[in-house]
Amino acid sequence: MIMKKIDVSTSINGIKLPLCIMNASGVLCTTDQELSNLLNSCSGGVVTKSCTYKPRKGNVSPRYFEWNTGSINSMGLPNLGINFYLNFLEKKEINKPVFLSISGLSIEENYFLIQKANGSSKVTAIELNLSCPNLLEKEDMLSYNFYKISNFIENIFKFNKKPLGVKLPPYFQDTHIKNIALILNKFPIFFVTCINSLPNGIFIDTNKESVVIRPKKGFGGIGGPIIKPFALANIHKFYTYLRKDISIIGCGGISSGKDIFEHILCGASAVQIGTQFMKEGISVFRRLKKELTFILEKKNYLSIDNFKGKLKVFQ
Numbered sequence: 001m002i003m004k005k006i007d008v009s010t011s012i013n014g015i016k017l018p019l020c021i022m023n024a025s026g027v028l029c030t031t032d033q034e035l036s037n038l039l040n041s042c043s044g045g046v047v048t049k050s051c052t053y054k055p056r057k058g059n060v061s062p063r064y065f066e067w068n069t070g071s072i073n074s075m076g077l078p079n080l081g082i083n084f085y086l087n088f089l090e091k092k093e094i095n096k097p098v099f100l101s102i103s104g105l106s107i108e109e110n111y112f113l114i115q116k117a118n119g120s121s122k123v124t125a126i127e128l129n130l131s132c133p134n135l136l137e138k139e140d141m142l143s144y145n146f147y148k149i150s151n152f153i154e155n156i157f158k159f160n161k162k163p164l165g166v167k168l169p170p171y172f173q174d175t176h177i178k179n180i181a182l183i184l185n186k187f188p189i190f191f192v193t194c195i196n197s198l199p200n201g202i203f204i205d206t207n208k209e210s211v212v213i214r215p216k217k218g219f220g221g222i223g224g225p226i227i228k229p230f231a232l233a234n235i236h237k238f239y240t241y242l243r244k245d246i247s248i249i250g251c252g253g254i255s256s257g258k259d260i261f262e263h264i265l266c267g268a269s270a271v272q273i274g275t276q277f278m279k280e281g282i283s284v285f286r287r288l289k290k291e292l293t294f295i296l297e298k299k300n301y302l303s304i305d306n307f308k309g310k311l312k313v314f315q
């Protein structure tokens with residue numbers, strides 16, 4: 001009964017999500033079946049696997065591994081190509097916001113993909129992925145090159161008409177976040193998703209005395225509970241430095257309602273679930289919704305706006 005009046009919906013700069021919890025790009029969102037499952041679930045939105053122009057098989061396996069407190073991946077952008085995602089959406093009844101994740105292999109390819117996404121009325125928003133750490137053919141990450149980012153985004157907004165946000169990697173210095181925020185604040189960006197996996201980690205199987213994934217000599221992006229402190233720190237700093245109308249979508253280390261509460265306290269308007277969705281499957285959204293609602297109920301909060309960004313610090 002009391003549960004009823006607690007509102008766990010949200011708005012990403014005017015885009016209404018019935019629930020502030022969705023999948024993180026990459027996890028179980030590549031195929032027709034996986035995306036249909038997400039559309040049919042109670043998740044507040046659907047994010048697609050980052051797409052390229054041409055379909056890609058990705059890196060060789062094993063390319064994903066998980067342990068108690070984290071995960072490592074070097075998938076290499078396996079996806080069915082942008083046309084598949086646009087055609088899929090065209091033939092489906094869409095009942096919640098759809099975020100098309102785009103990760104072109106070059107700046108030119110990204111312009112092309114954004115142009116194509118602009119032509120689809122079924123794409124609610126574009127999540128431009130500036131932070132894929134696993135490409136064998138491309139070592140540098142755009143999001144660690146401030147000069148290139150600024151120019152790139154300026155060019156995008158010369159033609160882009162769709163709501164667009166950027167997915168960022170973790171940053172580890174205050175000045176880096178300040179500088180990225182200064183750049184983003186100049187443009188009509190809708191949202192920032194932070195953080196992508198911590199790039200270039202390594203996990204070791206002690207018995208085998210070996211790395212656990214094959215690509216890139218075992219190096220890959222780290223996700224899961226161990227990255228939560230970095231996610232929270234990045235969200236909190238971006239919340240301080242970004243224009244207030246740019247929403248933050250928190251991602252990194254969420255496996256419980258308590259983790260979601262912490263992300264929102266740092267300033268997230270919505271959250272994405274990666275590693276835990278991979279571990280638990282589609283039922284994760286219902287469980288997390290229940291856990292978050294329970295926390296709000298205990299704390300006497302009626303909606304996420306009651307505590308969003310209100311993290312207390314020592315004076």
Ligand code: DHB
Pocket residue numbers: 026050058073074075076077078103129131132133134135196197221
């Ligand atoms: C892949 C991993 C990422 O973290 C990302 O942002 C995009 C793609 C991948 O390896 O497929």
